[in-house]
Amino acid sequence: MVITRQRQEITAASNEEADQLLNAVVEDLQQLARREGRYGILVTKTGPGRFTVELSEDVPFGVTEETTG
Template sequence: MIAPSRQQVSAGSRAEADQLLNAVVEELQLLARQDGTCGILVTKTGPGQFTVELSDDVPFGITEERIG
């Protein structure tokens, strides 16, 4: 099964957020390697809320963080 190129993460604590974000970023790194053109964008959308996605705006091999 292929992971979606965009995932929502909700966490109740900083430790949980770190764990979930790391897992999602690892999944998307595998997808990014297959394509070879996109990087990963992590956007904080609210307290404990994040969107993690493959992005053409981020160079391949880079994970960038933003606050939305």
């Protein structure tokens, strides 16, 4: 898992692992988003078992959106 302040990349070997990692990362970024008060969270599936989770100005504050890249 690559971690920066506003973006995290996740690689998981199973659906269960992906769910656990995504939930943890989204919770962490939700806390940061609340402090910033202006970003939503964008989850992008970039490949099998691979995801990017990031704060995004394109997503309304308080919302988490999912997409594929």
